[in-house]
Amino acid sequence: MSRSGDIAVGLNAVIMAVTEDQPRVLTVDSTAEGAAETERPALPYGPLDAEADRTLELGLRDWVRQQTGLDLGYVEQLYTFADRDRDPSRRRGGPRLLSVAYLALVREVEKVAGEGSRWRDVYAFFPWEDWRDGRPEVIERIREAVPEWEEAGSSAEERERRAERAELAFGLGGAGWDGYQVLERYELLYEIGLVREAWTDADREAEIGSRELLGEPMALDHRRILATALSRVRGKIKYRPVVFELMPPQFTLFQLQKVVESLAGVELHKQNFRRLVEKGGLVEGTGRIDPQTGGRPAELFRFRREVLRERLAPGFGVPSPRPPRA
Amino acid sequence: MSRSGDIAVGLNAVIMAVTEDQPRVLTVDSTAEGAAETERPALPYGPLDAEADRTLELGLRDWVRQQTGLDLGYVEQLYTFADRDRDPSRRRGGPRLLSVAYLALVREVEKVAGEGSRWRDVYAFFPWEDWRDGRPEVIERIREAVPEWEEAGSSAEERERRAERAELAFGLGGAGWDGYQVLERYELLYEIGLVREAWTDADREAEIGSRELLGEPMALDHRRILATALSRVRGKIKYRPVVFELMPPQFTLFQLQKVVESLAGVELHKQNFRRLVEKGGLVEGTGRIDPQTGGRPAELFRFRREVLRERLAPGFGVPSPRPPRA
DNA sequence: TCTCCTTTTACTCAACATGAGGATAAGGAG
DNA sequence: CTCCTTATCCTCATGTTGAGTAAAAGGAGA
Numbered sequence: 001m002s003r004s005g006d007i008a009v010g011l012n013a014v015i016m017a018v019t020e021d022q023p024r025v026l027t028v029d030s031t032a033e034g035a036a037e038t039e040r041p042a043l044p045y046g047p048l049d050a051e052a053d054r055t056l057e058l059g060l061r062d063w064v065r066q067q068t069g070l071d072l073g074y075v076e077q078l079y080t081f082a083d084r085d086r087d088p089s090r091r092r093g094g095p096r097l098l099s100v101a102y103l104a105l106v107r108e109v110e111k112v113a114g115e116g117s118r119w120r121d122v123y124a125f126f127p128w129e130d131w132r133d134g135r136p137e138v139i140e141r142i143r144e145a146v147p148e149w150e151e152a153g154s155s156a157e158e159r160e161r162r163a164e165r166a167e168l169a170f171g172l173g174g175a176g177w178d179g180y181q182v183l184e185r186y187e188l189l190y191e192i193g194l195v196r197e198a199w200t201d202a203d204r205e206a207e208i209g210s211r212e213l214l215g216e217p218m219a220l221d222h223r224r225i226l227a228t229a230l231s232r233v234r235g236k237i238k239y240r241p242v243v244f245e246l247m248p249p250q251f252t253l254f255q256l257q258k259v260v261e262s263l264a265g266v267e268l269h270k271q272n273f274r275r276l277v278e279k280g281g282l283v284e285g286t287g288r289i290d291p292q293t294g295g296r297p298a299e300l301f302r303f304r305r306e307v308l309r310e311r312l313a314p315g316f317g318v319p320s321p322r323p324p325r326a
Numbered sequence: 327m328s329r330s331g332d333i334a335v336g337l338n339a340v341i342m343a344v345t346e347d348q349p350r351v352l353t354v355d356s357t358a359e360g361a362a363e364t365e366r367p368a369l370p371y372g373p374l375d376a377e378a379d380r381t382l383e384l385g386l387r388d389w390v391r392q393q394t395g396l397d398l399g400y401v402e403q404l405y406t407f408a409d410r411d412r413d414p415s416r417r418r419g420g421p422r423l424l425s426v427a428y429l430a431l432v433r434e435v436e437k438v439a440g441e442g443s444r445w446r447d448v449y450a451f452f453p454w455e456d457w458r459d460g461r462p463e464v465i466e467r468i469r470e471a472v473p474e475w476e477e478a479g480s481s482a483e484e485r486e487r488r489a490e491r492a493e494l495a496f497g498l499g500g501a502g503w504d505g506y507q508v509l510e511r512y513e514l515l516y517e518i519g520l521v522r523e524a525w526t527d528a529d530r531e532a533e534i535g536s537r538e539l540l541g542e543p544m545a546l547d548h549r550r551i552l553a554t555a556l557s558r559v560r561g562k563i564k565y566r567p568v569v570f571e572l573m574p575p576q577f578t579l580f581q582l583q584k585v586v587e588s589l590a591g592v593e594l595h596k597q598n599f600r601r602l603v604e605k606g607g608l609v610e611g612t613g614r615i616d617p618q619t620g621g622r623p624a625e626l627f628r629f630r631r632e633v634l635r636e637r638l639a640p641g642f643g644v645p646s647p648r649p650p651r652a
Numbered sequence: 653t654c655t656c657c658t659t660t661t662a663c664t665c666a667a668c669a670t671g672a673g674g675a676t677a678a679g680g681a682g
Numbered sequence: 683c684t685c686c687t688t689a690t691c692c693t694c695a696t697g698t699t700g701a702g703t704a705a706a707a708g709g710a711g712a
Contacts, residue, residue, distance in 0.1 A: 007376050009333050009424060048408070050333050050422035055409050080406040080426050084380050096376035098335060098424075100406050168635060178638045254660080272700065274661075295659025296707040309494060312504045319700080580689080598671065600690075621688025622678040645671085 006095035011060045012045045012222070014078065014229035015070065015104045018246050018259045022121050023233075024109060025226060026068070029116035030219035041120060042219035043226065044068065045099065060102050068114045072104045074245040079228050086201050086221045101225045103232055105245040122230060123265075125215045125223055128170075129182060129230065130265045138214055142170055142194065149192045179264055179318065180235050186227040189214060197223060233263055239313035241282055244303040252290050252298035253277060264318040273316075281307045282314055332421035337386045338371045338548070340404065340555035341396065341430045344572045347588045348447050349559075350435060351552060352394070355442035356545035367446060368545035369552065370394065371425065386428050394440045398430045400571040405554050412527050412547045427551045429558055431571040448556060449591075451541045451549055454496075455508060455556065456591045464540055468496055468520065475518045505590055505644065506561050512553040515540060523549060559589055565639035567608055570629040578616050578624035579603060590644040599642075607633045608640055 015026040030042035046063035053059030061072050082098040090096060109119050123130040128138045146166045153159035167173035169185045190198045196217035199205050217223060236242050243260055257273045277283055283301040290298045307314045341352040356368035372389035379385030387398050408424040416422060435445050449456040454464045472492045479485035493499035495511045516524045522543035525531050543549060562568050569586055583599045603609055609627040616624045633640045 007333065007335050007374065009335070048333065048422075048424075054411065056406065077405060079403060080382065082374070082382050082426075096374075098374075098382075100408075164635065173635055175636055175638055252660090269700065269702090270659095271661080271663095271702080276699090292708095293659090295657075295709080296661080298660055309490065309499060310501055312501055317699085578689090595671065595673090596688095597673080597690080597692090602670090618679090619688090621680080621686075622690080624689055643670085 008095040008097050009048045010045050010097060010099045011048055011056060011063070012043045012099045012101040012225055013060055013064055013072075013104055014043055014101065014226055015064070015068075015072070015106060016122070016229065016233065016246075017106050017109050017119065018262050019109045019119070021258045021262045023123070023230075023262050024119040025122050025229075026070075026112065027118055027120050027218075028114065040217050040219040041118070041222075043101075043222045044114070044117065048100075056100055057102065064104070068112050068117055070106060070112065072106065074105045074242060076103050076232075077101075078103050078225070078232060081221055081225065083221065086197075086224075088201065088203075088220070091203075099225075101228065103229045105233075105242060107246060107248065122226065125218060125226060126182065126186070126230065127215050128185065129179075131177065131179075132261060132265060132267050139170060141212065141214065142189070142192075143172060145192055145194055146170075146172070179266060180231055182231040182234065183224070183227045186224060190224075195223070197221070230263075234265075234318070237263060237316050238318060239315040241303065241307065241314050243316070247303070250286060250288070250300040250302050252292075253283070253301060254298060256283070256301070260316050260318065264316075266318060268318070276316060280314060281310060334421040334423050335374045336371045336423060336425045337374055337382060337389070338369050338425045338427040338551055339386060339390055339398075339430055340369055340427065340552055341390070341394075341398070341432060342448070342555065342559065342572075343432050343435050343445065344585045344588050345435045345445070347584045349449070349556075349588050350445040351448050351555075352396075352438065353444055353446050353544075354440065366543050366545040367444070367548075369427075369548045370440070370443065374426075382426055383428065390430070394438045394443055396432060396438065398432065400431045400568060402429050402558075403427075404429050404551070404558060407547055407551065409547065412523075412550075414527065414529075414546070417529075425551075427554065429555045431559075431568060433572060433574065448552065451544060451552060452508065452512070452556065453541050454511065455505075457503065457505075458587060458591060458593050465496060467538065467540065468515070468518075469498060471518055471520055472496075472498070505592060506557055508557040508560065509550070509553045512550060516550075521549070523547070556589075560591075560644070563589060563642050564644060565641040567629065567633065567640050569642070573629070576612060576614070576626040576628050578618075579609070579627060580624060582609070582627070586642050586644065590642075592644060594644070602642065606640060607636060 013026075017024050017026075026044060027041035028044050030040050044064065044067060046060070046067065048056065048059050053062065057075055057077065061075065064070055064072055078101040080098065080100045082096065084090065084096065087094075087097050112119070128136050128142065130136060150159050150162045150166070153162050165184075165188060168175065168178075169181055169188050171177035186195070189195045193199065193211070194214050196208075196213045199208050200217075215223075218226065233242070237260060243256065243263070246259055247256060253274050254270070256277065257268055257270065260273075261268055281304055284304045285299050285301050288300045290300055292298060339352075343350050343352075352370060353367035354370050356366050370390065370393060372386070372393065374382065374385050379388065383401055383403065387401065390396055390398055404427040406424065406426045408422065410416065410422065413420075413423050438445070454462050454468065456462060472489075476485050476488045476492070479488050491510075491514060494501065494504075495507055495514050497503035512521070515521045519525065519537070520540050522534075522539045525534050526543075541549075544552065559568070563586060569582065569589070572585055573582060579600050580596070582603065583594055583596065586599075587594055607630055610630045611625050611627055614626045616626055618624060
């Protein structure tokens with residue numbers, strides 16, 4: 001199978017944590033490729049060792065440990081990317097790059113070993129995804145840019161399709177905002193030309209001009225991978241208790257809520273969140289209380305592992321901001 | 327990246343359809359590998375052409391069209407597999423095989439070109455997944471086999487973990503049957519040694535003896551890929567109207583229900599299904615009626631594409647068989 | 653010590669969704 | 683014209699969800 005041309009297989013890791021109510025992702029310095037511009041953050045990656053690595057996931061865990069000292073807990077495969085025209089290095093004669101991306105969730109920001117590795121706010125790359133303080137203003141910028149892109153469609157049909165896609169992805173039309181479509185939105189912005197990667201991939205940086213681009217760019221197609229990861233996390237917390245991978249062993253319900261909110265990018269109703277989480281059997285109180293700020297002290301809770309046995313899809317049903325009824 | 331050893335990249339397609347209330351999958355004859363036994367069905371696969379294929383998905387569509395004459399509609403990436411020890415051909419000096427699996431849904435069983443290609447019932451490979459006529463008897467066989475496997479755990483802790491996994495996966499304990507855990511169940515049966523592939527992969531066919539193995543085997547790790555596909559389809563119909571990819575343009579609500587049931591492997595309440603689907607705006611009546619069998623003639627419906635604009639997660643909330651309350 | 657401020661926690665209520673099943677409607681077969 | 687079969691409509695009890703009010707428990711400052 002497959003010997004038409006040279007293929008290199010790499011493993012990418014999206015390692016996420018949440019600190020101070022901000023989702024973070026571990027990035028490394030990209031060894032400058034592409035145009036000579038400010039260096040873009042990259043996701044950590046490593047090669048697949050065809051001989052030694054028994055499975056892809058084990059291979060990933062290995063080099064992550066070696067490079068960063070992190071021992072990954074929760075890991076899941078995300079997606080495999082191999083778009084020919086999103087890989088600038090290939091235009092310079094390199095092999096076709098196929099990267100298998102993984103998502104890992106780790107507790108807190110542990111000190112990371114590797115040089116150049118750094119935790120960054122996920123929403124710096126996707127400012128349009130954080131609705132915790134209401135509709136982000138970037139959305140307005142997007143809304144303004146859409147018509148031009150729509151008009152540029154080749155046929156009436158295509159223009160119609162573009163209108164619908166934009167409407168759906170950014171909740172411009174009737175349906176509300178769907179937190180899970182992170183990837184679709186990024187891809188759409190790529191097509192519209194509102195993210196820098198679209199121009200560098202096509203070797204058309206010169207044409208950017210004074211256009212305002214949204215969010216920080218990453219190396220190669222890494223922002224797309226990160227978008228996939230955020231989509232996945234948001235989807236997963238709904239029906240699987242993965243948030244607890246990000247929490248300390250004990251926590252108050254409000255802390256838990258804040259972490260869920262930060263990932264979902266939406267604020268939640270406090271009382272209802274508590275009801276969901278308690279009546280759903282996801283947590284149990286430890287008699288202890290939190291030595292805390294502000295008002296009445298809060299009880300510390302811990303994750304009830306047994307819930308996995310009892311219920312089928314334990315998680316947080318995160319609502320989406322509704323379209324305001326006129 | 328990645329030059330430690332030789333790697334071959336292949337694309338696998340799980341092409342599914344539903345005919346006569348049975349989910350079907352397109353299989354091809356595997357060019358005999360592994361022990362000299364009856365030939366096992368394989369999933370169609372093709373190489374990635376590093377030069378020509380712009381994306382993995384386009385490459386897949388191309389060779390599927392060439393090999394089978396099928397023009398795929400709905401396609402999504404499933405998962406990337408590369409387990410070293412599940413690839414018998416590699417033990418004979420071949421390269422490390424990495425396969426990117428895709429799921430495609432096609433309408434009806436169109437005539438297929440390729441020689442050796444054939445539609446087979448999905449549940450022939452997973453007899454424990456079809457609960458439409460109540461709990462399948464195979465489950466009993468599984469339940470009997472579990473204790474021995476549990477006992478064989480190395481530590482008390484491991485035995486406990488095994489018990490929990492089996493309980494969860496097969497609904498032997500308190501929680502009910504979760505239709506989505508198709509892959510987990512197959513993998514568990516692989517570990518327990520109840521599927522043939524477990525023995526061939528380990529080169530221990532001799533030890534099978536009179537053990538009763540469950541479901542038909544497939545080539546290589548293709549049954550695992552198929553399990554992944556079934557998991558995905560079952561999950562997806564819940565919140566995305568993918569079933570319509572499998573339906574003719576017009577259909578009765580009962581036909582639709584039967585297709586959903588066949589995929590979910592569960593029977594549904596007729597009246598409630600109708601309510602869900604109609605009030606959810608998923609379909610709209612065409613005034614026409616079905617020239618039909620049996621009783622009162624049924625109206626023909628069609629998919630309401632607009633629902634995508636209006637609602638966020640349109641689909642069929644498929645319930646799971648509840649544990650009978652004692 | 654008393655009062656105010658803050659945050660946690662407990663409860664209530666309406667709207668809506670879901671599971672189950674009864675009752676009608678509309679055909680065909682005899 | 684009657685019976686049989688399936689489609690369609692409707693009701694009812696029970697849950698789940700969104701939203702909000704009210705009480706409880708601490709600290710800070712007068």
